[in-house]
Amino acid sequence: MALAAAASAAASVAPPFYGDAPDDTHPWAVHDRHRPLPKVVAPGTFSTQDQPGKPPADAIVLFDGKDLSKWESDKDGGPAKWVVKDGAMEAVAGAGYIRTKEKFGDCQLHVEWAAPTKVEGSGQGRGNSGVFLPGGLEIQVLDNYNNPTYADGTAGAYYGINPPMVNALRPPGEYQVYDIVFRRPVYKDGKVLDPGYVTVFVNGVLVQDHTPLEGPGGHMRRTKAGLFPEKGQIKFQDHGNPVRFRNVWIRELPPRSVEGGTDGALTREAAMAKRKETAAALRAEAAKVRNPGAPLPELLLLMESLAYEAEPATVQKVEQMTGQYLGALKGLEPDKLAGKKDEVKNLNNAFKYLLRFQALPTGFAPAAQVDALIKEQGWDKDKKKK
Numbered sequence: 315m316a317l318a319a320a321a322s323a324a325a326s327v328a329p330p331f332y333g334d335a336p337d338d339t340h341p342w343a344v345h346d347r348h349r350p351l352p353k354v355v356a357p358g359t360f361s362t363q364d365q366p367g368k369p370p371a372d373a374i375v376l377f378d379g380k381d382l383s384k385w386e387s388d389k390d391g392g393p394a395k396w397v398v399k400d401g402a403m404e405a406v407a408g409a410g411y412i413r414t415k416e417k418f419g420d421c422q423l424h425v426e427w428a429a430p431t432k433v434e435g436s437g438q439g440r441g442n443s444g445v446f447l448p449g450g451l452e453i454q455v456l457d458n459y460n461n462p463t464y465a466d467g468t469a470g471a472y473y474g475i476n477p478p479m480v481n482a483l484r485p486p487g488e489y490q491v492y493d494i495v496f497r498r499p500v501y502k503d504g505k506v507l508d509p510g511y512v513t514v515f516v517n518g519v520l521v522q523d524h525t526p527l528e529g530p531g532g533h534m535r536r537t538k539a540g541l542f543p544e545k546g547q548i549k550f551q552d553h554g555n556p557v558r559f560r561n562v563w564i565r566e567l568p569p570r571s572v573e574g575g576t577d578g579a580l581t582r583e584a585a586m587a588k589r590k591e592t593a594a595a596l597r598a599e600a601a602k603v604r605n606p607g608a609p610l611p612e613l614l615l616l617m618e619s620l621a622y623e624a625e626p627a628t629v630q631k632v633e634q635m636t637g638q639y640l641g642a643l644k645g646l647e648p649d650k651l652a653g654k655k656d657e658v659k660n661l662n663n664a665f666k667y668l669l670r671f672q673a674l675p676t677g678f679a680p681a682a683q684v685d686a687l688i689k690e691q692g693w694d695k696d697k698k699k700k
């Protein structure tokens with residue numbers, strides 16, 4: 315059903331037998347008409363200093379300026395004891411970290427924060443908070459505007475591990491915008507399949523570029539690559555400074571190919587599994603359009619399925635149906651046969667495509683017969699006419 319919907323939606327996008335065929339690690343052809351179309355997401359709006367923007371339609375809003383209902387105390391899971399005022403939540407010294415009630419895995423996280431307008435303290439003591447991602451790494455929140463500190467503790471740092479590439483902060487009191495993409499490490503049988511990564515933009519400026527995860531990081535001590543949970547809470551730090559937050563939202567991300575996602579280059583096993591699935595759906599579609607009086611739609615769908623899986627029974631069926639089709643053509647009067655030129659050429663192109671990508675054995679007899687008919691009729695010589 316999904317395939318049928320995708321096919322009708324994509325029919326205007328690309329025909330079958332078009333881009334390079336699926337291969338060992340790509341379950342889709344280039345420009346594949348069966349590849350699911352991206353879901354439509356209404357984007358949000360950007361924030362101004364006075365007005366927080368609107369989150370994208372599929373975001374989970376963690377804080378919209380009104381209440382802390384999505385948050386709890388990190389100490390005991392009780393109510394979060396930060397204050398909410400003027401559309402922002404503000405850290406309260408001694409109240410402790412707060413964390414989301416819900417747990418998240420791979421995500422895109424949007425956070426806006428402002429250090430106190432009144433500048434107090436220096437180095438790590440000025441406008442310090444932090445965004446803690448699942449697994450415990452901190453993306454540093456700190457008023458580093460004209461306030462140097464150690465590089466790996468600068469605003470936008472993967473704290474203790476990797477400094478931001480640049481310091482793109484606005485003055486204290488103004489809202490800073492963090493956009494974070496978090497991919498946790500993926501393990502299987504004790505082996506790291508993907509180390510995980512964090513990407514961070516500060517005020518639209520890239521500061522962490524797909525930085526590989528090494529562990530939670532932290533203060534003074536070299537981190538150990540610990541096991542990351544599949545899901546964990548997002549936390550904001552109480553570092554004793556009244557840092558404000560607003561417009562906090564999160565989008566969960568689809569799995570990577572390494573953990574069963576179907577985009578990008580896949581393992582051979584995963585690619586073949588997806589190809590078989592597409593081939594089976596095409597064979598089912600073919601069965602639905604079966605019509606002995608007009609066999610081409612079924613034949614072409616069966617042929618298309620061969621690009622995904624060269625199932626021997628289907629190869630045989632294609633051979634048999636093509637033989638019958640050609641046999642019927644031979645009985646036609648010359649003018650009727652001439653009317654079949656386009657569909658025969660179309661069939662020939664489909665065969666050429668499948669031969670080019672070794673979805674059919676070289677010298678496949680029906681393909682040669684179709685090609686011979688085209689040459690016999692001189693249909694290969696009138697490319698410019700029509």
Ligand code: MG
Pocket residue numbers: 442443444452454455551553
């Ligand atoms: Mg901090």
